[in-house]
Amino acid sequence: MWSNTDLDANANSLMSTGDAELDKLVNQWISWDKNAETQAQIKSLVQEGRVEELKKRLCSRMTFGTAGLRAAMGAGFSRVNDLTIIQSTQGMYVYLAKCFPDLRNRGLVVGYDTRAQECSGCSSKQLAHLTAAVMLSKDVPVYLFSAYVPTPFVPYAVKKLGAAAGVMITASHNRKEDNGYKVYWENGAQISSPHDKEILRCIEENCEPWAESWSQELVVSSSLRTDPLKDICCWYMEELSTLCFHRELNMQTSLKFVHSSFHGVGHAYVQEAFRAFGFPPPIPVPEQMNPDPDFPTVSCPNPEEGESVLALSLRLAEKESAKIVLATDPDADRLAVAEQWDKCSWKIFSGNELAALLGWWMLLKWKETHTDPAEIKRVYMLATAVSSRILKTMAEMEGFHFEETLPGFKWIGNKIHELAKTGKEVVFSFEESIGFLCGRMVPDKDGVSAAVVVAEMAVFLHEKNVTLNKQLQQIYETYGYHISRTSYVICNNPQTVKEIFYRLRNFEGDGVYPKKCGEYSITHIRDVTTGYDSSQPNKKSVLPVSKSSQMVTFTFQNGIIATLRTSGTEPKIKYYTEFCALPGKRDIAILEEELAKVTSALLEEYLEPERNNLILRSV
Ligand SMILES: O=P([O-])(O)O[C@H]1O[C@H](COP(=O)(O)O)[C@@H](O)[C@H](O)[C@H]1O
Numbered sequence: 338m339w340s341n342t343d344l345d346a347n348a349n350s351l352m353s354t355g356d357a358e359l360d361k362l363v364n365q366w367i368s369w370d371k372n373a374e375t376q377a378q379i380k381s382l383v384q385e386g387r388v389e390e391l392k393k394r395l396c397s398r399m400t401f402g403t404a405g406l407r408a409a410m411g412a413g414f415s416r417v418n419d420l421t422i423i424q425s426t427q428g429m430y431v432y433l434a435k436c437f438p439d440l441r442n443r444g445l446v447v448g449y450d451t452r453a454q455e456c457s458g459c460s461s462k463q464l465a466h467l468t469a470a471v472m473l474s475k476d477v478p479v480y481l482f483s484a485y486v487p488t489p490f491v492p493y494a495v496k497k498l499g500a501a502a503g504v505m506i507t508a509s510h511n512r513k514e515d516n517g518y519k520v521y522w523e524n525g526a527q528i529s530s531p532h533d534k535e536i537l538r539c540i541e542e543n544c545e546p547w548a549e550s551w552s553q554e555l556v557v558s559s560s561l562r563t564d565p566l567k568d569i570c571c572w573y574m575e576e577l578s579t580l581c582f583h584r585e586l587n588m589q590t591s592l593k594f595v596h597s598s599f600h601g602v603g604h605a606y607v608q609e610a611f612r613a614f615g616f617p618p619p620i621p622v623p624e625q626m627n628p629d630p631d632f633p634t635v636s637c638p639n640p641e642e643g644e645s646v647l648a649l650s651l652r653l654a655e656k657e658s659a660k661i662v663l664a665t666d667p668d669a670d671r672l673a674v675a676e677q678w679d680k681c682s683w684k685i686f687s688g689n690e691l692a693a694l695l696g697w698w699m700l701l702k703w704k705e706t707h708t709d710p711a712e713i714k715r716v717y718m719l720a721t722a723v724s725s726r727i728l729k730t731m732a733e734m735e736g737f738h739f740e741e742t743l744p745g746f747k748w749i750g751n752k753i754h755e756l757a758k759t760g761k762e763v764v765f766s767f768e769e770s771i772g773f774l775c776g777r778m779v780p781d782k783d784g785v786s787a788a789v790v791v792a793e794m795a796v797f798l799h800e801k802n803v804t805l806n807k808q809l810q811q812i813y814e815t816y817g818y819h820i821s822r823t824s825y826v827i828c829n830n831p832q833t834v835k836e837i838f839y840r841l842r843n844f845e846g847d848g849v850y851p852k853k854c855g856e857y858s859i860t861h862i863r864d865v866t867t868g869y870d871s872s873q874p875n876k877k878s879v880l881p882v883s884k885s886s887q888m889v890t891f892t893f894q895n896g897i898i899a900t901l902r903t904s905g906t907e908p909k910i911k912y913y914t915e916f917c918a919l920p921g922k923r924d925i926a927i928l929e930e931e932l933a934k935v936t937s938a939l940l941e942e943y944l945e946p947e948r949n950n951l952i953l954r955s956v
């Protein structure tokens with residue numbers, strides 16, 4: 338896997354674990370790594386004889402998951418650190434040079450968030466500087482942001498500046514120990530197959546650091562480095578106005594908003610976006626407005642977790658009489674929204690519910706600005722296969738198109754690009770994991786633009802004495818109730834995950850999937866991992882086969898659709914269930930109950946939490 342290095346010269350410094358293969362990797366690490374902390378981590382693991390831990394850290398590499406390379410920060414080839422970021426960027430350089438003969442004209446965009454870790458000496462900023470250094474040392478121009486930015490600024494900059502690609506150093510909502518490396522292609526979408534595989538191959542072929550790769554001073558001294566911050570900020574805020582339809586109303590509204598940036602990058606950018614829409618700035622949650630890599634006020638930095646992590650925002654909103662809470666995740670590409678119900682209770686919208694509202698809103702605004710009804714045939718909305726089918730229903734009733742993709746905005750971003758080539762217009766896209774894209778200004782999810790669009794929609798409705806929740810019920814009345822549940826279990830043992838999915842594929846004998854879950858009959862199975870779909874005449878899944886992750890969807894006789902899949906960013910098995918009722922069907926309590934029963938049967942019977950030592954989500 339690794340190129341040979343002549344280590345004999347360093348014979349005196351060789352360290353031994355008693356395992357020849359592992360020793361080779363240990364000594365490679367020691368001779369290549371220049372970060373004192375991560376050097377020391379490997380050396381002390383060797384001294385302590387922690388062979389298994391060393392194997393975990395050194396015997397595998399990170400691979401591209403749902404959103405880039407992502408792992409814990411710390412020493413080892415399977416972790417995020419100075420050396421692996423240099424290796425990844427060397428691989429990127431080789432691949433980009435092959436794909437773009439004009440790479441030296443077009444350059445690379447590099448952005449970073451506010452993550453840092455003292456014990457490994459790693460920070461997003463430092464990792465971004467090393468990424469820039471590798472490219473600059475090869476005479477590739479680098480647009481390196483001089484301050485932390487929201488993730489969507491990187492794809493936006495790639496497109497605006499005509500760069501060949503972009504890299505964002507972030508682990509978004511992951512636990513504080515993690516970091517990541519998101520890669521964007523020239524079209525501004527995150528890379529998917531085959532670029533990801535090709536880049537990995539190039540990384541493996543170029544893993545020994547080149548002499549200049551550590552030359553971080555190039556970030557200051559090289560004339561090829563520019564700072565796109567001011568221009569991109571300016572252009573982004575200007576273009577954001579294309580999503581603003583009611584500036585006058587926004588300027589006068591009495592509706593107040595609280596915003597939390599979850600100790601990440603969002604604060605200043607959301608404030609600025611509110612200004613661009615004519616709003617007074619939202620009230621920031623003071624304890625969470627400035628970046629802090631320890632995320633001290635939240636149990637986990639993921640606004641998707643709901644009430645438990647939104648507590649500070651909700652209490653501030655009650656104090657300030659602000660009816661709406663907006664929370665961007667730490668890299669500001671996702672958005673959670675809560676609306677006050679009464680004095681001390683809140684409706685926290687799920688990603689699927691928010692998408693119903695935003696889809697409705699974007700369609701409404703599109704219709705108002707397009708007088709020829711025939712034009713609706715050009716309109717598309719997109720969602721991932723584990724998200725609510727509400728937009729599919731809307732599309733069928735309204736005459737626009739809907740398409741689904743695999744989970745991860747990389748699939749949506751590339752689909753947008755593909756559709757745009759044939760003159761189609763994607764007006765809204767989303768993932769249930771509170772990832773939204775209004776319009777197609779950035780071919781990635783964007784929490785900053787989603788925040789102001791939600792704010793404007795809330796103001797517009799408020800003028801008519803309608804709450805977001807009331808409008809949501811109205812949407813469900815029109816298109817039918819779409820009730821969904823999303824949750825997960827934590828599984829730290831990859832072997833257990835394999836066994837769980839193996840069992841599902843051989844549930845009723847060799848190669849026979851389950852026919853029932855609890856008392857509920859299954860009519861169809863789609864297994865994206867193997868490419869099987871029992872509902873298709875040729876038994877082949879329409880979605881692309883995704884061998885590197887597990888994803889099985891069950892269609893039940895009662896109409897419920899359920900999916901089990903492994904996360905591509907964290908050690909989790911996620912489950913998603915949905916019931917789509919026909920318009921006019923209002924006995925929601927019965928639907929809710931049925932959904933709850935199927936969801937719990939799915940968990941108990943297919944995942945077997947106790948037997949498999951799975952950690953249940955704490956509510
Ligand atoms: O863990 P997974 O594979 O389910 O992936 C999770 O995180 C991904 C990346 O999100 P971010 O870019 O904010 O990190 C999302 O695209 C996906 O919908 C979500 O389920």
Ligand SMILES: [Mg+2]
Pocket residue numbers: 488509510666667668669670671
């Ligand atoms: Mg994020």
